[in-house]
Amino acid sequence: MYICPTNYLSTYMKHTILSLILLAWGAQAYPQTTENVPSDATFTPPFDFPITFSGNFGEIRANHFHGGLDFKTGGTIGKPVHALAEGYISRIRVTHGSGYVLDVAYNNGYKTINRHLSAFVGDVARRVEDLQYEKESWEVEITPEPGEYPVKAGQVIALSGNTGYSFGPHLHLDMFEADTDDYIDPLPFFKKKVKDNTAPRAEGIMLFPQPGRGVVDGNQKHQAFPLTPKQPITAWGLVGSAIRAYDYMDGVSNRYGVHTVILEVDSVEVFRSVVDRFSEYENRMINSWTYGQYMKSFIEPGNTLRMLHAPNGNRGLVDINEERPYHFVYTLKDALGNTSKVRFTIHGKRAEIKPVEHREKYIFHWNKVNILQEPGLNLVIPRGMLYDDAYLNYAVRADSGDIAFTYQLNDTRIPLHGRCELTIGLRRRPLEDMTKYYVASVSNRGKKYSIGGKYEDGFMKTMIRELGTYTVAIDTVPPQITPLNPKQWGSAGRITFKAKDGETGISSYRGTIDGKYALFGKPNSISGNLVCELDPKHVKKGGRHVVEMTVTDGCGNQTTERFEFVW
Template sequence: MTKKIFTLFSLIITSGLWAQPQVPEEYFQEPLDVPLVLSGTFGELRSNHFHSGLDIKTQQREGLNVIAAAGGFVSRINVQHYGYGKALYIQHPNGYTTVYGHLKEFSPEIEAYIKKIQYAQESYEVEIYPEAGVLPVNQGDLVAYSGNTGGSGGPHLHFEIRDGNQRPMNPKLFGINVKDSQPPTINSLYAYPIGEDAHVNGSTRRQRIRLIPLNDGSFRTEQIDACGEIGFGISAIDKQDAAANNNGVYRVQANLNGDVVFDMNMDRFSFNESRHLNQLIDYEYYANNRSRVKKLFVGPNNHLSIYNTVVDRGIVNVQDSLNYIYSIKVTDFSGNEKMVRVQIQGKQPAVKPEKRQPETDYFVQANQAFNVDENGIDAYIPKGSLYDDTYLDIKFQGDTIYFHKDDTPIHSNITLGFNVSDYPQEEREKMFIARLGYGGRPSYNSTTKKGDRFTTGIRTFGTYTLAKDTRPPSITPVNFKNGQWISGNSTLVIRIADDLSGIKSYRATVNGKFILMEYEYKNNTLTHKFSDGVVTDTENNLKVIVTDNVGNSSTYEATFFRK
């Protein structure tokens, strides 16, 4: 019966997927007018998500011309402190959308359009969906300048192509070419005993398999002894010419005795499945080693669309006294490839290894909701929050819950609740739910306060407690002093910081009039551009108010002069 179920799963996962999409290969042009060199590829494994575009290097500087990859109209403008920072979306007549992220600023026409809205809303962060005729563009038009805004680790352009359902697609499918003559690099290979009585080389735990290089650039391994249901995982990267970055690979295929049993590639995915990346990787290994290993087998609750073929969930059922050849081919988009050949001998161990079962008092089934309430702290785990049935290690002590190790992934929010009835109201106002990090330092978790109960949603296991923040944020001028003439300045820069609960909001005025200030969280600065034309008087009274996440507030006031 088990074999029939696995085969049915294989048929479903194979027949439900598309072949390589048919797309217009010469419709889009490159979005920069410099040679394309990548720091990130489509579908790369990132923290809790697949990378949804290409990260294009901008020669370690900001301000390069960003041009429309095709004609259409600006359909969305999103300006935020984090994420894509300043981002532009262009909808094209063929139904596709291109996305340009981490921008320094927009083209003059678009910049004036969005600035007007920011001042009207008195907010730096805005999200606008212009109508089709408001901001039309032609292919090759200047639409923005490259930058480093949002969650960017250095100057570059994030570029996406999305289909009509807003699913990101690999831009290389459309002819956006990057020179790549180098094959992928295979860093490591692992074997996993999966079945109840399975073993690899006499062990019931994950085993690293030594790779032996061959003259043709491929690898073989030493023979492994195994029995029962086992699977494999691989760590691999790819490099493009003219760049040293370790990028993601395009395709991984596995064969068993010459037949394809696993095949996945990165052509397209949906944002609503991106967090399922944590099912593709060996999450426990990643949490403890900060290295991602792709599993070449599929769990029962894994519904990722990136698989082309999966036979019997990618699991190899090794029978005693039989021999198997398992081969893996890793390929980049340009067709460069690297191979590994694994020889498996079915062999029962002389002494049956014991499989550790880390049982606790709290067993959570992935397809059922779970609730625990003790010592004034409660946790609610909705159905589907976990990928697998799991024994959770949960301990309560005072206002603290030790909530399992963070090497088990959480898919959707788990709710933690704390009873705060023992605390006076004035103390509660400065309290919040915190996750304790390395060294026991608390970090703010978004906290909802209702009566005697604080709640928060979490997507990472760990230790959570109640913390208190009574110190207001700091505000420090950077490029001016109180009473100073600053006629030569093009900007007004202020540094703001909060050492515990974090910055929630800020507001700046000059002579009582709102001024737009751009918050750059990576260096804790607020910047106003005098080119906005709001500051026109000679004598100017500046007022900046900054508030943290529990309501502590600081006010800075100064006078400056301009001609």
């Protein structure tokens, strides 16, 4: 039997309860309303060629809304990116996530972030390169003074690219309202430059009978239906609806998020979503509003996302309490006003609704602090982290050779609004070096993914953002380094490596040429290749050279490889 260190647990709980009070207060203090004030600000487009998009504002992404517009660049990089108005460059970054990034603050009350650039220009480019060599790091950040880099409308400020987590050449443009720091949809400022007469189209609906309060076709689980069901849909009690739909634009094959969704039942509006703005705090609430690619037309009680509205006073849920047809009508609109409608009927049919039977210990309430203590496990979920009550399908698995038990908090992953502390006790310590241990998230197929963690007093402690399955694992295997096309390094003027790690991932890398720091970067994080563009300012041209690459994984395992090349 696992024995928990008593002193550690009591101290842990005292500190935890205090932090929970502060977190709960913060969640309640956040503003819950939005106001869309018309603006007379004007912007010129970022490009001097016709505008088309590969992505729009608010599209459904994993754990977040798409924060801006993705401008197409004709499948190429290096297109001049123009300032939208008069202002100044406020931040300059090179990151693995967004590549080359340029923030601009405009004098008209708005700010933008330009992501996935291929290069900066002028003094900014030189300053960034100098800092990269000074810090010996590809990732750098500069916050200039407001007057250092002024810009005017139409001025070239960067070149478009495909850097960071980017699946193809484009410009991602985020726009913010300076007074609130809200993400806002930039499209209204460019309406006159966009040709679009294509309305959104729906692909399916989903119905969510509420636990212990509703049934659909005699079942209390959520169910997907085609737009024209072959059999009549029956329901009884409280039911939530959802729709999968996409917007489209003239002349391109891309699909986009839907700006406005309105649900009416028997000609009365019960729900409306308007994807026009959100804050960073609200970003993860997309996990509450959506189920996969379905947009819910009801609001979970812990979801304060301001773009959702339920005028029926019942969070958008429909009470089917009469044996008659209920007529559902969806209205779908894009940001340019193109509109379509979807109609379907639910037939009220009296049916038994069984109450939810569940042990109270494994019910997490959305409006309370939730604490789960099991042998070898401590989990604290502060108030404000759950969007609805969670009925956990808790289970523990053990194997005689395991370092720790495998804890199934729930059989399907339940997203949390923020990071919550999880500690897992060790059953055995086959290695004395505790830096080699990590907390792993376990998939339904048994694959382990590192989420980090540190050892402390017999436990591995980490932060989690979803209720899933977790255990502890060990990583002692160093990363692999593979040179890509080494015979062409000299002729191409470019050195490229592929670095892989099968468990905890690549955490850092450092390259040298002839013993001196070489500026290797990860220009595109999808490929993950480490690339160094040879520069005669830093590498003497005309001879044989030695390049050395060291790669370190999340548990400190290192690999160093040396190669010769002629340039």
